[in-house]
Amino acid sequence: MRSYFPxxxxxxxxxxxxxxxxxxxxxxxYYLEDGAHIxxxxxxxxxxxxxxxxxxxxxxxxxxxxxxDGFLLVAATWAVLPLFGAIPLTSYIGELSxxxxxxxxxxxxxxxxxxxxxxxxxMPVSINVWRTFMHWIGGMGVIVLVVxxxxxxGIGGRQLFKxxxxxxxxxxxxxxxxxxxxxxLWITYILLTVACGISLxxxxxxxxxxxxxxxxxxxLGGFSSKxxxxxxxxxxxxxxxxxxxxxLAGLNYATHYLALVRRSPRPYLxxxxxxxxxxxxxxxxxxxxxxxxxxxxxxxxxATVRYVAFHVVSISTSLGLATYDYTLWPMFAQxxxxxxxxxxxxxxxxxGGIKMMRAMILYKxxxxxxxxxxxxxxxxxxxxxxxxxxxxxxxxVLGFSFMYMVSIVTLTLVLAASGLDIVTAFSAVVACINNTxxxxxxxxxxxxxxxxxxxxxSVLSFTMILGRLEIFTLLVVLTPVFWRR
Numbered sequence: 472m473r474s475y476f477p478x479x480x481x482x483x484x485x486x487x488x489x490x491x492x493x494x495x496x497x498x499x500x501y502y503l504e505d506g507a508h509i510x511x512x513x514x515x516x517x518x519x520x521x522x523x524x525x526x527x528x529x530x531x532x533x534x535x536x537x538x539x540d541g542f543l544l545v546a547a548t549w550a551v552l553p554l555f556g557a558i559p560l561t562s563y564i565g566e567l568s569x570x571x572x573x574x575x576x577x578x579x580x581x582x583x584x585x586x587x588x589x590x591x592x593x594m595p596v597s598i599n600v601w602r603t604f605m606h607w608i609g610g611m612g613v614i615v616l617v618v619x620x621x622x623x624x625g626i627g628g629r630q631l632f633k634x635x636x637x638x639x640x641x642x643x644x645x646x647x648x649x650x651x652x653x654x655x656l657w658i659t660y661i662l663l664t665v666a667c668g669i670s671l672x673x674x675x676x677x678x679x680x681x682x683x684x685x686x687x688x689x690x691l692g693g694f695s696s697k698x699x700x701x702x703x704x705x706x707x708x709x710x711x712x713x714x715x716x717x718x719l720a721g722l723n724y725a726t727h728y729l730a731l732v733r734r735s736p737r738p739y740l741x742x743x744x745x746x747x748x749x750x751x752x753x754x755x756x757x758x759x760x761x762x763x764x765x766x767x768x769x770x771x772x773x774a775t776v777r778y779v780a781f782h783v784v785s786i787s788t789s790l791g792l793a794t795y796d797y798t799l800w801p802m803f804a805q806x807x808x809x810x811x812x813x814x815x816x817x818x819x820x821x822x823g824g825i826k827m828m829r830a831m832i833l834y835k836x837x838x839x840x841x842x843x844x845x846x847x848x849x850x851x852x853x854x855x856x857x858x859x860x861x862x863x864x865x866x867x868v869l870g871f872s873f874m875y876m877v878s879i880v881t882l883t884l885v886l887a888a889s890g891l892d893i894v895t896a897f898s899a900v901v902a903c904i905n906n907t908x909x910x911x912x913x914x915x916x917x918x919x920x921x922x923x924x925x926x927x928x929s930v931l932s933f934t935m936i937l938g939r940l941e942i943f944t945l946l947v948v949l950t951p952v953f954w955r956r
Contacts, residue, residue, distance in 0.1 A: 497512065499596060505595035511601075545940065546936075546945050553579075556576035556579060560588075579692070579694065584792075667712070695792060718752075721788035721820050748817055755807065759779045760776055798911055882904070889930075
């Protein structure tokens with residue numbers, strides 16, 4: 472019989488580390504005396520104690536994690552950690568039920584940014600820091616952070632890392648050792664976060680707001696310290712900084728890391744996703760600007776470009792911050808930016824969706840089939856970066872894309888059956904599975920998810936985890952064959 476004690480042991484360690492990470496908002500709460508320290512004290516005590524007990528009870532059963540163990544641990548981590556992440560929120564905000572607090576924590580850790588909370592402007596700084604700090608932790612993946620520590624405790628990390636990190640890093644490591652790979656990615660992530668925070672501060676945000684939004688932008692989350700999101704500041708320099716760093720966060724962190732280590736821009740020139748990434752975004756901004764000008768959506772060309780450029784970048788990269796209620800645009804423009812969020816973010820980024828790499832492979836496979844229909848004997852392999860793509864990868868991409876569409880349709884029907892109108896149901900599912908945050912209709916940028924009932928937010932909590940783990944990591948654990956001996 473398969474033993475799950477090693478998974479539980481590693482889970483205990485992860486929970487303890489998560490509890491220690493709460494020390495950051497606790498320190499801020501005590502420093503600012505904002506009144507939230509009791510909620511955090513309670514959360515740390517419960518979280519660390521639960522992790523410690525689980526770790527102690529299973530420490531005699533440790534061994535290296537196998538492939539199934541890695542899938543189970545990753546899925547369990549993303550389902551369990553929000554239980555503890557929700558404790559400070561529900562402890563401080565008494566009227567916030569635990570189901571809604573869990574939804575908020577899932578949204579934080581999956582870097583989605585869909586919120587059920589209001590009154591953010593008057594919320595303690597430490598609470599808003601915790602919400603966006605969860606973005607930052609989950610953006611790169613708390614598993615990748617822990618994988619640098621697990622080998623020191625005799626727990627192998629390679630299977631864990633492969634289950635967590637999207638392609639193409641599943642196929643190869645940046646460095647010979649998995650621990651060094653994780654550390655390299657996190658160093659790059661931290662440097663980008665620091666640069667973003669300083670830039671936002673120089674652009675005019677106050678210190679805490681700059682920190683909060685730096686966590687949000689680099690994690691491509693969407694939580695803000697303001698109910699009006701980034702529109703509260705009404706600042707072009709701030710919006711420009713956010714656009715730049717959202718674009719950087721939407722690129723492959725492996726590319727950033729290689730460029731940093733080699734001190735050369737060549738890795739960017741060799742990344743096959745980047746031309747398509749910027750090409751689609753530029754064309755979309757130009758197209759929507761011309762389109763909205765026909766409807767006089769904004770006062771002049773400059774205002775149109777400003778709002779279109781920001782929301783095209785924000786929604787397509789799955790950042791999800793807003794400066795304007797874009798549901799006032801014609802429906803085509805709304806659906807277009809929601810559609811972009813399904814594939815723009817590059818593989819290895821903190822963004823959601825199917826990723827640009829898979830979209831490119833799908834496009835090239837479709838084009839190959841068109842050529843084959845005209846020339847049945849033609850040999851035309853699908854290539855990425857000059858290298859042929861194997862049939863194994865093609866089949867995996869096709870399978871993933873099929874399950875992605877099936878998931879959207881199924882979950883939309885479930886929400887529609889629960890009473891939501893079809894626009895709200897569809898956009899909520901797309902926004903959550905792509906980890907984008909705001910949708911359309913009743914969950915648009917001028918609203919939030921607080922109007923949904925317990926069943927609906929529970930479905931969307933599952934949807935966010937499904938999208939964050941790129942569907943198969945979670946579905947593998949839910950299949951009966953996984954639990955057989």
